[in-house]
Amino acid sequence: xxxxxxxxxxxxxxxxxxxxxxxxxxxxxxxxxxxxxxxxxxxxxxxxxxxxxxxxxxxxxxxxxxxxxxxxxxxxxxxxxxxxxxxxxxxxxxxxxxxxxxxxxxxxxxxxxxxxxxxxxxxxxxxxxxxxxxxxxxxxxxxxxxxxxxxxxxxxxxxxxxxxxxxxxxxxxxxxxxxxxxxxxxxxxxxxxxxxxxxxxxxxxxxxxxxxxxxxxxxxxxxxxxxxxxxxxxxxxxxxxxxxxxxxxxxxxxxxxxxxxxxxxxxxxxxxxxxxxxxxxxxxxxxxxxxxxxxxxxxxxxxxxxxxxxxxxxxxxxxxxxxxxxxxxxxxxxxxxxxxxxxxxxxxxxxxxx
Amino acid sequence: xxxxxxxxxxxxxxxxxxxxxxxxxxxxxxxxxxxxxxxxxxxxxxxxxxxxxxxxxxxxxxxxxxxxxxxxxxxxxxxxxxxxxxxxxxxxxxxxxxxxxxxxxxxxxxxxxxxxxxxxxxxxxxxxxxxxxxxxxxxxxxxxxxxxxxxxxxxxxxxxxxxxxxxxxxxxxxxxxxxxxxxxxxxxxxxxxxxxxxxxxxxxxxxxxxxxxxxxxxxxxxxxxxxxxxxxxxxxxxxxxxxxxxxxxxxxxxxxxxxxxxxxxxxxxxxxxxxxxxxxxxxxxxxxxxxxxxxxxxxxxxxxxxxxxxxxxxxxxxxxxxxxxxxxxxxxxxxxxxxxxxxxxxxxxxxxxx
Numbered sequence: 001x002x003x004x005x006x007x008x009x010x011x012x013x014x015x016x017x018x019x020x021x022x023x024x025x026x027x028x029x030x031x032x033x034x035x036x037x038x039x040x041x042x043x044x045x046x047x048x049x050x051x052x053x054x055x056x057x058x059x060x061x062x063x064x065x066x067x068x069x070x071x072x073x074x075x076x077x078x079x080x081x082x083x084x085x086x087x088x089x090x091x092x093x094x095x096x097x098x099x100x101x102x103x104x105x106x107x108x109x110x111x112x113x114x115x116x117x118x119x120x121x122x123x124x125x126x127x128x129x130x131x132x133x134x135x136x137x138x139x140x141x142x143x144x145x146x147x148x149x150x151x152x153x154x155x156x157x158x159x160x161x162x163x164x165x166x167x168x169x170x171x172x173x174x175x176x177x178x179x180x181x182x183x184x185x186x187x188x189x190x191x192x193x194x195x196x197x198x199x200x201x202x203x204x205x206x207x208x209x210x211x212x213x214x215x216x217x218x219x220x221x222x223x224x225x226x227x228x229x230x231x232x233x234x235x236x237x238x239x240x241x242x243x244x245x246x247x248x249x250x251x252x253x254x255x256x257x258x259x260x261x262x263x264x265x266x267x268x269x270x271x272x273x274x275x276x277x278x279x280x281x282x283x284x285x286x287x288x289x290x291x292x293x294x295x296x297x298x299x300x301x302x303x304x305x306x307x308x309x310x311x312x313x314x315x316x317x318x319x320x321x322x323x324x325x326x327x328x329x330x331x332x333x334x335x336x337x338x339x340x341x342x343x344x345x346x347x348x349x350x351x352x353x354x
Numbered sequence: 355x356x357x358x359x360x361x362x363x364x365x366x367x368x369x370x371x372x373x374x375x376x377x378x379x380x381x382x383x384x385x386x387x388x389x390x391x392x393x394x395x396x397x398x399x400x401x402x403x404x405x406x407x408x409x410x411x412x413x414x415x416x417x418x419x420x421x422x423x424x425x426x427x428x429x430x431x432x433x434x435x436x437x438x439x440x441x442x443x444x445x446x447x448x449x450x451x452x453x454x455x456x457x458x459x460x461x462x463x464x465x466x467x468x469x470x471x472x473x474x475x476x477x478x479x480x481x482x483x484x485x486x487x488x489x490x491x492x493x494x495x496x497x498x499x500x501x502x503x504x505x506x507x508x509x510x511x512x513x514x515x516x517x518x519x520x521x522x523x524x525x526x527x528x529x530x531x532x533x534x535x536x537x538x539x540x541x542x543x544x545x546x547x548x549x550x551x552x553x554x555x556x557x558x559x560x561x562x563x564x565x566x567x568x569x570x571x572x573x574x575x576x577x578x579x580x581x582x583x584x585x586x587x588x589x590x591x592x593x594x595x596x597x598x599x600x601x602x603x604x605x606x607x608x609x610x611x612x613x614x615x616x617x618x619x620x621x622x623x624x625x626x627x628x629x630x631x632x633x634x635x636x637x638x639x640x641x642x643x644x645x646x647x648x649x650x651x652x653x654x655x656x657x658x659x660x661x662x663x664x665x666x667x668x669x670x671x672x673x674x675x676x677x678x679x680x681x682x683x684x685x686x687x688x689x690x691x692x693x694x695x696x697x698x699x700x701x702x703x704x705x706x707x708x
Contacts, residue, residue: 017372017406049606050404052371108696110464110497113617114624143464144691206691225691227698252403256610263467263617270468274683277690287690295698299707324708329628331696331703336631336641337498337560337579339700342462342685344581344649346693349685353653354678 018054019247023081025059028068028089030187033209035268037061039140039234039261040084046257047250055250057082069186072097075237076133082238084139087125091169093132095309096316098170099323100125100136102232104302106323109141109231109266111330116233119326124319131315135243139258140234140265143273145226146210147290148203149194149219154290157297166190166202170305171228177301187213194218203228207276208269216285223288227298234265372408373601377435379413382422382443384541387563389622391415393494393588393615394438400611401604409604411436423540426451429591430487436592438493441479445523447486450669452524453677454479454490456586458656460677463495463585463620465684470587473680478673485669489597493612494588494619497627499580500564501644502557503548503573508644511651520544520556524659525582531655541567548572557582561630562623570639577642581652588619 025044029037040059048056060080062068071083072090087100099106107115115121116138129136148167154160161179165172172182183199193199195218202219203226204210216222236258243251281287290298310317348354379398383391394413402410414434416422425437426444441454453460461469469475470492483490502521508514515533519526526536537553547553549572556573557580558564570576590612597605635641644652664671702708 046606046610050603050610052601052603105699105702107699108692110620111624114621117618117621118625144695146691207687225695225698227695230695230699247406249404249406252400253607253610256400256404256607256614259617260610260613263613264471266464267468267471270465270684270687271472271680274687277687289690289694292698299698299702326625327699328703328708330624331699331708333561333624333628333631334696335700335703336643337500338462339696340643341498341579341581341584342688342693344579344646344653345459345461345584345681345685346689348459348653349682349689354682354685 018051021055021246021250023055023057023242024065025057026062026065026071026074026080026083027059028062028071028083028085030063030068031061032212035208035265035272036140036142036205036234037084038268039265042261042264043084043139043236043254043257046260047253050253050257051250055253059084072132072134072237075239078133078239078241080239081242082236084234084236086232087136087235087237088169088232094128094315095170095313096128096319099316099319100129100233100235102229103306103320104171104174104228105299106230107327107330108334109143111327111334112141112231112233113138113262114330115323115326120322121326124322128315128319129237130240133240135238135240136235137238137255137258138233139236139261141262141269142205142229142232142234143266143269144231145203145229146206147223147226148201149210149215150201150221150223151194151197151219152200153221153288154223154294156291157294160294163201164199166193166199167228170302171203171226173305174228174298174301177304178297191215191218206269206273207280208272211276211280216280216283220284220286221288222280222285223290225290227290227295233262236261372405375409375600375604377409377411377596378419379411380416380419380425380428380434380437381413382416382425382437382439384417384422385415386566389562389619389626390494390496390559390588391438392622393619396615396618397438397493397590397608397611400614401607404607404611405604409607413438426486426488426591429593432487432593432595434593435596436590438588438590440586441490441589441591442523442586448482448669449524449663449667450482450673453670453673454483454587454589456583457674458525458528458582458659459653460584461681461684462688463497465681465688466495466585466587467492467616468684469677469680474676475680478676482669482673483591484594487594489592489594490589491592491609491612492587493590493615495616495623496559496583496586496588497620497623498585499557499583500560501577501580502555503564503569504555504575504577505548505551505573506554507575507642508577508648510645511648514648517555518553520547520553521582524656524663525557525580527659528582528652528655531658532651545569545572560623560627561634562626565630565634570634570637574638574640575642576634576639577644579644581644581649587616590615
């Protein structure tokens with residue numbers, strides 16, 4: 001009898017356990033880039049699966065709801081509940097956004113994750129994001145990107161003088177100090193600009209994505225590394241009120257789905273980039289490392305830029321100083337076992353012994 | 355009226371949405387190692403949080419239910435639903451288990467993840483694990499480990515002759531080819547064995563865990579890298595029938611919790627190892643890299659071992675060959691942007707410029 005009586009009483013509570021919630025996510029990326037756009041799909045699928053289909057997130061490609069570079073604005077305003085984007089696209093509002101993705105001479109993907117998950121990264125960035133009505137979580141990483149496509153060789157620091165290069169944000173400011181002319185151009189417009197010679201150089205991501213966009217057809221030299229993107233994070237940005245109003249277990253499901261997307265995107269790049277770099281080279285591209293002199297000149301220029309921003313922006317200074325302290329320790333540690341192991345394995349690879 | 359009628363009909367379905375399920379997890383590690391044991395806590399907390407407390411997993415330290423090195427047996431037999439362990443602890447049953455964690459001259463943590471999540475790693479290993487009634491998922495990584503503690507210097511290949519070293523599995527077989535005498539000793543027994551001189555050397559994990567166990571007090575030289583553990587995975591092993599009987603959304607919640615644990619453990623090591631290595635060095639330990647000659651001799655010995663096992667074990671050969679093909683591509687790609695960026699940052703770190 002007690003069991004029978006309990007049914008009508010417990011029904012509302014049980015029914016609310018997994019309430020139906022439908023969100024929209026605007027991505028900053030086109031669907032054709034399955035790697036970086038794929039992160040949004042991962043989030044949506046994993047959240048739906050973990051909540052038995054009750055919490056659904058519908059991803060839209062960049063431009064379908066709002067343009068890719070306005071994704072964070074749409075989240076702040078509550079036009080959409082969330083987006084999948086690069087925090088550094090929004091440096092125009094505040095340079096502190098840049099640290100959420102990557103800054104020149106920042107950290108590799110692994111240290112970036114460590115800073116976010118176990119260091120102060122997520123806490124500090126979310127203190128800052130909250131001022132923009134945003135809650136952010138890492139939800140993808142590309143690994144160290146390539147330095148980009150150049151129509152002429154860049155052998156010395158002076159060779160950067162007058163080079164019109166598609167490169168955004170803080171990295172643009174660094175190259176500007178060397179005499180380059182940074183240009184902000186949306187992904188889809190880079191190829192024609194490079195083809196026509198409106199620009200002399202462009203950076204995008206890495207072999208797999210770059211090959212899709214066909215840059216190897218219009219620029220001969222492919223430089224590495226992108227010292228401005230050692231391990232850039234792709235973020236899930238969620239409207240802060242929407243985040244706070246989610247049931248706790250949906251917050252958890254979304255948190256874990258983002259952790260999965262974060263690891264899975266890096267895994268996908270590491271599977272796909274090797275094949276792509278071989279294709280690119282077989283199609284006639286010349287691979288070149290930036291010289292040590294160039295990297296050092298850019299390092300000095302970057303330190304100047306950080307000093308300048310830190311002098312006038314307390315939020316930036318707070319997060320930047322924390323990340324620098326973390327990075328110093330991280331790169332001490334990684335040069336022991338990690339670096340020695342990788343170096344040895346790379347030598348075996350080069351010698352055809354794997 | 356339709357709505358009212360629907361209530362009693364739908365009640366059983368809704369009540370089953372989040373059924374109460376309680377599992378036990380046996381860890382292979384002691385609670386004192388918060389890094390590696392912590393992965394089990396992460397899994398349990400995240401699964402409970404994502405299922406609103408309805409799917410609970412209670413973790414037990416190694417030895418509480420079964421000894422740490424019998425964790426997989428307890429899962430196969432269904433004594434516990436799952437465990438958190440190293441697949442390579444079970445090489446005695448079949449050397450194929452070793453590939454699930456790490457094998458000498460395998461891959462770093464990032465390529466390991468890529469092989470599992472996007473390559474054929476999870477598929478191939480689970481084909482194999484199924485023969486032992488196990489479903490496995492990566493749920494932690496330590497990064498490249500240290501090569502271990504030696505009471506005397508190891509300058510040449512010959513110096514390994516007669517060295518009694520605590521080192522298990524396939525790595526032991528490799529060092530045996532150089533004349534070392536591998537010993538299998540449980541974690542808690544290493545310190546007294548090294549102190550008494552019953553053994554001359556021992557490998558464990560890395561600075562943070564090794565410092566806790568106090569090895570720096572009884573061996574002067576700390577070598578790197580552990581070429582046998584470039585990025586070892588810690589696994590969640592689940593009894594296959596128990597896995598198959600889980601509601602799909604609980605399978606998803608558990609999958610994502612393991613992905614979180616995987617990234618979070620690596621993040622924790624990268625936060626804690628730098629502080630620990632500085633403490634260890636300040637207490638008088640001498641850090642030494644294994645020489646290139648030693649690494650090359652071990653590499654040759656390892657290839658011999660793999661050839662031998664592959665000749666008689668089809669499961670091993672299938673998984674090993676797949677991983678080698680993946681590794682060859684991965685280390686081609688990683689030596690471009692990734693390696694150049696890290697090298698430059700490490701130089702800055704060494705020069706005190708970070």
